[in-house]
Amino acid sequence: MITIFSTIIKSFSQNSYNTMIDHLPFHRLSCSCGQKGCLIKHAYYKRFIKISGKLYELKILRLICKCCGKTESVLPSWIVPYSQILLKDIITVIQTYLKKLPFENIMINNLLIDESNIRYIIRQFNRHWRERLAVFKIPINHKFTTIMSFKKYNRQFMQIKSTSNILFNNTHIT
Numbered sequence: 001m002i003t004i005f006s007t008i009i010k011s012f013s014q015n016s017y018n019t020m021i022d023h024l025p026f027h028r029l030s031c032s033c034g035q036k037g038c039l040i041k042h043a044y045y046k047r048f049i050k051i052s053g054k055l056y057e058l059k060i061l062r063l064i065c066k067c068c069g070k071t072e073s074v075l076p077s078w079i080v081p082y083s084q085i086l087l088k089d090i091i092t093v094i095q096t097y098l099k100k101l102p103f104e105n106i107m108i109n110n111l112l113i114d115e116s117n118i119r120y121i122i123r124q125f126n127r128h129w130r131e132r133l134a135v136f137k138i139p140i141n142h143k144f145t146t147i148m149s150f151k152k153y154n155r156q157f158m159q160i161k162s163t164s165n166i167l168f169n170n171t172h173i174t
């Protein structure tokens with residue numbers, strides 16, 4: 001998969017996803033086979049994301065590589081692969097946990113996030129990511145945690161499976 005880094009994270013919707021795709025310089029994208037400029041639009045698949053208390057259906061674009069035939073899905077950086085919970089909500093859960101504050105407001109703000117979701121996020125964070133961040137003193141916020149997680153571990157922050165994920169960063173933030 002390919003993650004498109006975006007600093008515009010106010011709107012989490014199909015529209016903002018489509019706009020992101022429309023502005024994507026396809027010729028600059030690299031496939032996990034190492035080739036650049038070989039990826040073309042292939043198909044869409046559906047994913048459900050929990051946005052502001054609603055289960056939102058997002059159509060995700062899949063690209064195919066003309067060189068190796070592999071397909072790659074295109075994810076925005078506000079998504080964590082295989083998670084229905086937005087990265088910003090995952091980050092809020094972890095920050096709240098680290099500050100030892102109550103989780104009520106998180107559950108009030110997003111009614112689809114319950115105590116078992118929160119326990120799961122904290123368990124995965126402690127098991128897979130706490131140490132990884134500590135080693136490189138990576139702060140927990142949207143911009144730098146994502147960029148540093150890709151730089152040091154070749155995956156999105158809180159991505160658990162080791163599926164190949166390439167960050168495409170078209171911004172000036174590095």
Ligand SMILES: [Zn+2]
Pocket residue numbers: 031032033034035038065066067068069070
């Ligand atoms: Zn390829």
